Amino acid sequence: MLRYCHQWLCLIFITLVFIPSANANSELAAQISQLESNHERLTRYIKHPAKVSGEQRLLNRLRVKQIVDEQALQMNELLNDEDALAALSPEQLDTIKDILEEQATASVDALIELDRHISDERASRTTDDSNKLLDWELQMAQLQQRLDAMLSFSMQNITWQDQVGLPTSSDRTLFTKGLIERADDISLLLVYSEQQLAELTAEKSEALESEQERLDTAIRAYKQKIDSNNSSLELTVKLLDQLGANTSKYKEVLIASTGSVTEDIFNINVVSRLLSRWSSKLWAGVLEYGPDLLFKLLLIVAILAAFSFAAKTARKLVLKATSNSKLNLSALLKDFFASIVHKIIMLFGILVALGQAGIEVGPLLAGFGMAGIVIGFALQGTLSNFASGLMILIYRPFDVNDMVKAGGVTGTVEKLSLVNATIKTIDNQRIIVPNNKIWEDVITNVTAERVRRVDLVFGIGYKDDIAKAEQVITSVVKAHEHVLKHPEPVIKLANLGESSVDFWVRPWVRTENYWDVYWDLTRQIKLKFDEEGINIPFPQRDVHIYHTHTSADEPEQLSEPK
Structure with a gap:
């Protein structure tokens, strides 16, 4: 019985130990088999591409991309798993090495073929037709994308070779050399394309309407070329960085072309190259366009100075003409006319200066017209002030x-x-x-007339001599140097008040003497009344107290006479 139990335990141990190992080996074998299948298909499509065109060619490219993605996924899954890599048998490891070496050879052949194809396409370009140029650039962009994808796969293949222990120094050297040549070519194409784009843009700004469509198509073609080359150069720089090459000059080209700031801006070599490039461009621009710009600037300054002088002169002439006019214009209206003339002349001068600077004045004025409508709706309150200002100038309720x-x-x-x-x-x-x-609102112009009446009120007591008081007031008023004889002053007993007998004193004076006369007469009449013993009573009220028969607890009450 013990012998049978021992046999069963051994069987269970063998099952637990060797069956999982057998399953793992089976999975590895399946993965390697799939790698071999993908490799065979990829090699067939790369080395012996079918002579097809149109949609079938697109289908073949999609197949190659799909196989490359599957191969990369499975290879990374296998080689990045240390346990799986350690479990490979020598035969399986040799198989993977053979696949990687053959893939490296096939990749080199594919790169050479694509590079030759691109060179042939560039050599065959003989047309300057903008529409054909755009189509050609789109085709070139597709070829560049295929070449970029193959370069990425080649770099990945070198990384896999390192992981399985294959020598890659010679492959790295050759691959680095090829990438540097490609980066140099793309940099030159970028500089050329940007120059062409700048020339086309400048040409478009001065071209006739019939040429606009052709130039727009050409501009789109060169923008497509720049975008494609930027993408290719960005990938090439990334691969060169992985290989440890110096890429500062290519990064400088990328930043200058795309305008995007990356972490490479903190690289001292990149920054120095950018500063050198910008300073060179600035100096070249100064040498090329500096004299013309200086001349235009001096011309603009001269135009503005001339129109400013003309505007000031016209303002003086308008003021002089309106002052000598028989229309009897107000100072506000004179200043308004002079200001309008000054501003119109200056506006005309600014438009002439803008025209000399190369700015189209017609579209600018049209834009101002549209903007004026929008601003008018937005500034209705200001327009109300404007209309009110015009009404004040026209009807002249007051002046300066x-x-x-x-x-x-x-x-x-x-x-x-x-x-x-x-x-x-x-x-x-x-x-x-x-x-x-x-x-x-109501407008009161205090100084509109040359002559004003001073209104004063003086009260005397009921017991004072009215005739004497009237004589005193009359003498003081007529003695004042600023009181006018015509119209004659009005001095009348006008009111019998609660506390006083009131005289209304109404002398006429020149407007500018109003307050002097007001204050002088008030003071002098008061002094004269004091001198003549005439009282100026103050408000008073008599209070009478009546004693009534009330209880001791009740206080006395005050009552007023009715």
């Missing part, structure tokens, strides 16, 4: 240096624009009032 009460403000008008008025108050504050607020 007039004292007005308008928009809730009292002061002297200093300036009026089409948007607002500047008013200085009596206490020397400067207030900006919108024109629509002035026009929509």
